[in-house]
Structure formats: structure tokens, C-alpha cells
Amino acid sequence: MEIKRVIVPVATIWTSKDAPRKEDQLALTGDVKKWVSEMSLESSIDLADGNRLATQALFNDQVLVDYTEGGWAKVSVLGQPDDKSLDGYSGWVPTKLLGPEALTSVNKTTAEVKVAVKSTTLFDAQKQPLMDISMGTTFKQIAEEDNLLKVQTPFGSGFIQADSIKLPVVGGNVGETIVKMAEQYMGLRYLWAGISSYGFDCSGLTYNLHRVLGIQIPRDADDQSQNGMPVSPEELLPGDLLFFAYDHGTGYVHHVGIYMGNGQMIQSRTIGKNIDIGTLTEMRYAPELEGARRYWR
Numbered sequence: 001m002e003i004k005r006v007i008v009p010v011a012t013i014w015t016s017k018d019a020p021r022k023e024d025q026l027a028l029t030g031d032v033k034k035w036v037s038e039m040s041l042e043s044s045i046d047l048a049d050g051n052r053l054a055t056q057a058l059f060n061d062q063v064l065v066d067y068t069e070g071g072w073a074k075v076s077v078l079g080q081p082d083d084k085s086l087d088g089y090s091g092w093v094p095t096k097l098l099g100p101e102a103l104t105s106v107n108k109t110t111a112e113v114k115v116a117v118k119s120t121t122l123f124d125a126q127k128q129p130l131m132d133i134s135m136g137t138t139f140k141q142i143a144e145e146d147n148l149l150k151v152q153t154p155f156g157s158g159f160i161q162a163d164s165i166k167l168p169v170v171g172g173n174v175g176e177t178i179v180k181m182a183e184q185y186m187g188l189r190y191l192w193a194g195i196s197s198y199g200f201d202c203s204g205l206t207y208n209l210h211r212v213l214g215i216q217i218p219r220d221a222d223d224q225s226q227n228g229m230p231v232s233p234e235e236l237l238p239g240d241l242l243f244f245a246y247d248h249g250t251g252y253v254h255h256v257g258i259y260m261g262n263g264q265m266i267q268s269r270t271i272g273k274n275i276d277i278g279t280l281t282e283m284r285y286a287p288e289l290e291g292a293r294r295y296w297r
Helices: 022-029 032-038 043-051 174-183 201-214
Strands: 002-006 010-014 052-060 063-070 071-076 089-094 113-114 119-123 130-135 137-146 148-151 156-161 229-231 242-244 254-260 264-268 275-279 289-294
Touching: 010 022, 010 032, 022 032, 052 089, 113 275, 137 156, 174 201, 174 254, 174 264, 201 264
Parallel strands: none
Antiparallel strands: 002 063, 010 052, 010 089, 063 071, 071 089, 113 137, 119 130, 119 156, 137 148, 148 156, 229 289, 242 254, 242 289, 254 264, 264 275
16 A cells, blocks of 8 residues: 545546446546536536545645556545545545655754635646635645745646635634635535535535635535534524434435525535525424534634
8 A cells, every 4th residue: 555645626526437427437537627617517417326426635735545456546535534444435436547646855843834715726846827726625834935835746746826814705613714704705605525626525525614724524415413512503603513413313324515594504505405504494304404514612
């Protein structure tokens, strides 16, 4: 086994080597932004109904390669905790989307920085545009030069705008900031297994928002519902996560939303829909509320 880094803006992790379809060629090159923008509703729905996607990983994320086979790598995505694997969420990804582990900085005090805006440009060592990268993309910072941050990448040193790691919206506390960050994505199409600003599933949205704020939470809704601090209904605050389960809230947790206050939540609703605001009294949700958790302090 060896550790590799994602070298495209977003690497889609598939459930099997045979899962991609003809219309998924852009995803196989890492161009998820264009892939999602051109995807039909029927194709989007089939990603879930066909059990095609496992998760995604962002540029510079680490993956543990189990083995390679025919241009594909069986990997576990480190940093995406999952109850099924101690190493992280697992699946298949084209080997061409992976590069070497980044060189270790000689500066032991190197800071970790995360892209906080929806997207920003990554520049190469000569400060030429290399690619656009998503919110949540994480780097080790080497230095700061004018309005640029010098960062480590699988290609060597690179640069991002210094302002790209500053939160574009801030609330009165961390929980309110989570809500404000989520509101930026109102109307964004739901993407099964998505974790980037080009498309989220329900838990991908909550996972990435917490990641940007330096809070690690599990990748999936069912795992998220079993960690963090339990919150009673009368103690709910904006930014708390609300979980919904089959069998009138007693079965498998299948959905998560972010409490906004006043009985409302913001969510990446479901396949074929967009990020929107729902109410806890909706017939779809009221009977299935399993509980709430808080990861922020």
C-alpha cells in the first residue's frame, strides 16, 4: 500500500471500475464542474439508482492505494472517516488522477490552510494559472508573498490567493457561520456522493462546511448521527445537524440537514433537487426525525 495525492480539482470515487457510463468521461478526467453542468436530470438520478458513486476527494487529498488494476486504483480516502473502513471511504478511481505524496516541508511550523470561497485558482510555481479548485481544498502553507500564499502541492510548490482562505461570510458564532456558508449554495443541484462546490449530497454539504472550519466529522449521515454532541429539541441552535431515519426515526439514518432556527433547516435535499430550505413540519421529515448533533463549539 502507498499514499497518493489527488491531482485534479475533484476526483470522483466509483463503486466499481464498471460503474462509469459514456456520459461520465469528464468526471474520469477530474473536470467535475463541467460534468455536473452538462448532466441531464435522468443521468443524475441514475448515479444513485445505479449505485455508481462512493464519494469524491478534492485536489491534494490523500488516498491510500490498496492495489491497481487496468488503469484503476482501489483506494481509501484518508480524512473521510467511515464505519466500514478504518482507513476511510473506499472505492475505485482512475490512476491518472493520482500523483505522488507531497514533499514534507522543512518548516515544522507550516500551517494548514483551506480554501474557504466557492472556488479559486491554483497557480503553479511560476505563478501561471493551473486549475480552479473547490472550497475545502487543503494545503500546507510554505510562505506568503504579497497577496499570494505559497503552498505545497503534488506538483511541487504552488500559489493561491491569500483572500481565498478567508471566510466570505461570518455569523455571530461558529454555528451561525455554518448556516451562512451553506446559504451561499442555495439552488445548487444535488449530486449523489458529491463533496465539492460543484455539487453536494446531503452529508457532503455538512462534511465540507465543517472541514472548511477545521472541524473533522464523518463523511456519511449515519456516521455523523453517531458522533458529536447530542442536542435535545429545546437546545437546538443554528448550525446543529438534524438527522432523519427510516421506520419513523428509529431505523437507518438516510438524511441530514443544518438547523437554521425557527423550525427551518438548509439541506441538499435529494436526488433531482437542489439545495433549499425545508421545515421540520414537512410530512417527509416530521415523522422521521432521529435526533440532532453539534460538532461546533
